Amino acid sequence: MAEATIQVKHKVGLHARPASLFVQTAAKFSSAIKVKNISANGNFVDAKSIIMVLTLGVMKDHEIVIQTEGADADAALAALKSLIESNFGES
Amino acid sequence: MPEKILQGIPASDGIAIGPAFRYIPAELTVPARAAESADVELSRFDAAREQARVELQGLSNAIEKRAGKEEAAIFEAHREMLNDPALEGRVRELVESGQTAEQALVNATDELAGLLAGMNDELFSARALDVKDVGRRVLRILLGLPDTALGAVTEPSVIVAEDLTPSDTASLDPSLTLGFVTAQGGLTSHSAILARTLGIPAIVGMGNNLLENVPGGTFIVMDGRTGELLIEPDEEITGRYQKVKSQRESQMQILKAAAEKDAVTANGRRVEVAANVGEAATARDAIEHGAEGIGLLRTEFLYLEDTQPPSEEKQFHIYREIFEVMAGRPVIVRTLDIGGDKPPSYLPFPTEMNPFLGWRAIRISLDEQDLFKTQLRAILRAAVGHHARIMFPMVSDLDELRRARDIVDTVKRDLALASVEFAFDVPVGIMVETPAAAVMVDALAEASDFFSLGTNDLTQYTLAVDRGNAKVANLFQPLHPAVLRLIKQTIDAARAKGKWVGMCGELAGMTKAIPILLGFGLDEFSMNPRAIPEAKRLIGQLTDERAREVASHAMTFGTAAEIENYMKGILTELA
Structure with a gap:
């Protein structure tokens, strides 16, 4: 299992386009991927579910924990981390 | 009848x-029937989902063609929800526990929409409607009903x-x-x-x-x-x-042609002609009539349409929509200007004998700072990349202005600390609509980046006339020499301090006043959009020199009637 804690810097948080990209990226991997908003004391939810990711209410500057488990766990974690660190491809 | x-x-x-x-x-009722095997129910669900996917693709293509990619994005979001593994998983669980596909779908979408609906932030909670919309679509297909x-x-x-x-x-x-x-x-x-x-x-x-x-x-x-x-x-x-409809339509054609030209005096000086806008819907109308900006964006409509004050997000979206419509043209946003004559239910209004002399406009904003800060945050955030200004209504005192500006600075600091993107260079000015402000412009210039004359209230306060009172309404004379002197004094004082001065009261759009105001050296005329084409034409007829002559002659009269009479003659000359 791989795990990382990352701060979401995007101005709308995990909503709209960033939320879509996050879920689409997660869906590319076979591993089980869970995500949790530690800034809002939430529970872990399925990172491949757009609805559940929205229920986390991740706003700008919130910190999230991502857990991946499965054959491509490391690759999945790296992909999601780089997506968030690149601010979802926006400068 | x-x-x-x-x-x-x-x-x-x-x-x-x-x-x-x-x-x-159509009332989509879930039929009360016994569930078939889980496999059968699940394959019905899968087939309905597949058809929903096709429908959404069709809608998305149609809207993208008609209104652009941005408007179509909502259907992409619906497609994502349709494919959501949480939705699918929950439906599967419920079907396996013996429910029909329809029952399972309704229960699953209600549960998931409920999770979103309970969230505090409007941006997130509003998405519950999308989940329901998607659920309804699939249910409709399961029931075999047309699109x-x-x-x-x-x-x-x-x-x-x-x-x-x-x-x-x-x-x-x-x-x-x-x-x-x-x-x-x-x-x-x-x-x-x-x-x-x-x-x-x-x-x-x-x-x-x-x-x-x-x-x-x-x-x-x-x-x-x-x-x-x-x-x-x-x-x-x-x-x-x-008739009005066809008039508006044919007028639109003429206006559109004229609208493309900027207002210029006969000797070639640029003057801004802008529009007063009271809600999002009229910003487009303003441009079609040739507005070069919005000289007064009233924000009261946001505060009076609901039983609670508008959220920051709601305001942000409305302001941004208007700024985007205006596409880089300047927009002056007037902060909350309400009072006891039209009180919103959520503010503790006392019974007032004289609501126009009472708790209103900037006085409310300074007392109810949360309300004020929410509005300022929304404006400053929406102004990113746009040409916006902030204007305080009914200022009568320098201390009031200083306090309001301090609050703007506090809001900017809070936004910066929270790393929220906002426009830090938005000019802040005041409306000159109390006689006190008009005579104190030189002092107010210390803290005001610009001035805009609000002649309706300035006339009412200067002449002590309530124009809503039929008994005295005939005494409400915006061309009264007392009002004109205050206007001239304001413009002179502002110019001496190097400040821009506009006018957003009704007077700015009155043909009988425009030559005088032009002669005074007003920088901007902001009016009802429909008055713009005629105002631009009139300005084009006058040289600055002629306007100054007209203005100084008009100032020699002692009554409004004499001024109006003189201006009638001038307008005939310019027709």
């Missing part, structure tokens, strides 16, 4: 005349509905939709925004009894500019609206 008139929130400009089509979405009841519209009609979901609005056929009227919804609802993008007249927020008042097929007239809905008007009234 006298017609009935209902009033709603004007959401998209235009007049529509025709039969009402009552859109009542939407709006497909039943076969002749050009005004759609009357409780509310319209994004799917509903997207499936409206523009060639058959004269306009739409909804009982629910506000200016920021998806359907209102789409109506403005597509140029379909719309009124929202008509209230709960809308559908009771409009039987199907009823002949109706709606005006998306005023928010009025007339039910079964007689021929005379219908004729009148028909």
Whole structure:
């Protein structure tokens, strides 16, 4: 299992386009991927579910924990981390 | 039979005349039947989901073609929700526990929508409607019903509905939709925004009894500019609206041609001619009439349409929409200007003998700082990349202005600390509408980046005349020499301090005042959009020198009647 804690810097948080990209990226991997908003004391939810990711209410500057488990766990974690660190491809 | 008139929130400009089509979405009832095997129920669910996917792709393509990629994004979001593993997983669980596909779907979407609906932030909680919209689509397919009841519209009609979901609005056929009227919804609802993008007249927020008042097929007239809905008007009234409608349409053609030219005096000096705008729907109208900016954006409509103050997000979206419509032209946003004459329910208004001399405008903002800060945050955030200014109403004292500016600085600091993107260089100015402000402009210039004369209140306060009182309304004379002297004094003092000074009161759009104001050296004239073309024409007829002569001659008279009489002669000369 791989795990990382990352701060979401995007101005709308995990909503709209960033939320879509996050879920689409997660869906590319076979591993089980869970995500949790530690800034809002939430529970872990399925990172491949757009609805559940929205229920986390991740706003700008919130910190999230991502857990991946499965054959491509490391690759999945790296992909999601780089997506968030690149601010979802926006400068 | 006298017609009935209902009033709603004007959401998209235009007049529509025709039969009402009552859109009542089919009650989708889940049939009470025994579930078949889980495999059978799940394959029915999968097949319905596949068809929903095809429908959404079709809607998305159609809207992208009509209104652009951004408007179509909502259906991409719906497709994602349709594929959501949480939704699928929950349906599977419920079916395996013995429910039918329909029951499982309704329960699963209700649960998931409930999770979103309970969230504090409007941006997130609003997404619950999307989950429901998606659930409804799949359920409708499971029940074997056609795409939407709006497909039943076969002749050009005004759609009357409780509310319209994004799917509903997207499936409206523009060639058959004269306009739409909804009982629910506000200016920021998806359907209102789409109506403005597509140029379909719309009124929202008509209230709960809308559908009771409009039987199907009823002949109706709606005006998306005023928010009025007339039910079964007689021929005379219908004729009148028909005339207004064709007048507006032919005027639009002429205006569009004139609108492209900037206002310039006969000797070639640029003068700004801008519009006063009271809601999002008229910003487009303003541009079509040739507005070079918005000299006064009233924000009261946001505060009076609901029983609670507008959220920061709601304001942010409205302001941004207006800034985007104005596409780089300057917009002066006036902060909250309400008072005891029209109190919103959520503010603790005392009974006032003289609401116009009471707790109103900037006085409320300084007392109710949370309300004020929310508005300032929304403006500053929405102003990123746009040409916006902030203006405080009814300032009568330098200390008041300093305190208001301090609050702006506090808000900016808070935004910066929270790393929220905002425009840090938004100019802050005041409306000159109290005699006190007019005579203190030189001192107020210390803390005001610009000035804008509000002549309606300035006239009322200077002449001590309530123009709403029929007994004294004839004493309300904006061309009164006392008012003109204050205006001149304001412009002179502002110019001496190197400050820009505009006017956003009714006087700015009055042809009999424009030559005088031009002679005083006013930088900007902001008026009702419809007055713009004539104002631009008039300005083009005058040299600055001639305007100065007219102004100084006008100032030699002792009464408003004498000034008006003199100006009548000048206007005949310029016609």
